[in-house]
Amino acid sequence: MNNIFVDANRKQIAGRRRIDFTLRLLFLIATSIGVIALMALLIDIISDGISMLRPELFNNFPSRRASEAGMKSAIVGSLYMLLIMAPLSFLLGVGAAIYLEEYAKKNRITRMIQLNISTLAGVPSIVYGILGLTLFVRELHLGRSLLAGAFTMTLLVLPIIIVSAQEAIRAVPKSRRDASYALGATKWQTVSRSVLPSSISGILTGVILAMSRAIGETAPLVMIGALTFVAFLPTGPMDSFTVMPIQIYNWVSRPQASFQALAASGIIVLLVMLLLMNLSAILLRNKYNKHM
Structure with missing residues (x-):
């Protein structure tokens, strides 16, 4: 048996x-x-x-001749858009996450808001382009400007930043909050001096990864009218602009083999920028984790 x-x-x-x-x-x-x-x-x-991949690619403006074409205006336009997006997205996204996790009551309305935010994180980017075209370009009369593009891309990345910041804040042990309250700290002192320093690595990682997604998006900026041929640098937030993905799209759409090679070099530059942003997110996370 x-x-x-x-x-x-x-x-x-x-x-x-x-x-x-x-x-x-x-x-x-x-x-x-x-x-x-x-x-x-x-x-x-x-x-x-x-x-x-030659110096002319970074120093020259777009041209109808592949031998003279560059993506200087697209690189500068992408950087300008990031400079507007990053602080705006950080303040709004992290502020919303702090409110939802630390101050908002856990009731049906809060759960509905949380569900909507999680749903918005998965909405196709073209929808944000339509919203940006309606709200910023037409209603607020910002036109097809760098500011309208930055605001539209901020809407795109906000749900991602809010969700990632909430996860980082939620990961802070409750004992840290209790220890802060036991020492007589107020709610805001506990959040600003205990919760945020403990969760800043996860928050920054989420923000940088959201920025890296935004810098590679094309559809929302096409919807609001970002130009495909810009032979000047934007001097202010209300100027016309272009970004690297749109410039690459312009070159890919041309039949000449030389423009196809130029588009491939632009893709390499964009990939390097994305890799550097992801690497910085990893380094920041490791740096703050060592200090915890």
């Missing part, structure tokens, strides 16, 4: 191991397909665009 039970147990264990091996193999194949496709795309882009 014992032998029968042992044999059945062995067969059951062997069956589980076969299932485990099969699932591991399927997961490995699925991961490999994504990695191989990504590597193939990167190799193709680098092989096409490495020859066009």
Whole structure:
């Protein structure tokens, strides 16, 4: 009887191991397909665009001649838009997260607001472009300006920042808050001197990753009328502008092989900028985690 039970147990264990091996193999194949496709795309882009990575790409304005074309106005436009977006998104997003986590009562209205914010984080970006066109370009009469583009992209990244900041604040142990209250601190003193310093690494990581998503978006800016050919630098927030993804789109749409190579070089520049932003998020997170 014992032998029968042992044999059945062995067969059951062997069956589980076969299932485990099969699932591991399927997961490995699925991961490999994504990695191989990504590597193939990167190799193709680098092989096409490495020859066009020259100083003129950063110093020249767009031109109808590929040999003289650059993306100076697009790079500066992207940086200007980030300079407007970053502080605005940080203040609004982190402020909303602090209110929802620390001050708002946990009732039906709060849960509904939280559900709407989580839903907005997954809305297609083109919807924010339509909203920006209606609200900022037409209703507020900002026109097709850098300020309208920055405000539209702020709406795009706000739900992401709010959700990530809430998660970072929620991860702070309740004991830290209780210790602060026990020492006689007020609510705001507890939030500003205990909760925020403990969660700042997660908050900054979420903000930087949201900014890196915004810098690669094209659809909302196309909707509000960002130009595809800008041969000047914006001097103020109400000037016309372009950004790197739109400039790359303009080059890709041209049939000449030289513009295709120029678009590939622009993609390389954009990828490097995104990698640097993601790297800075990792370094900031590690730096603050060491001090905790």
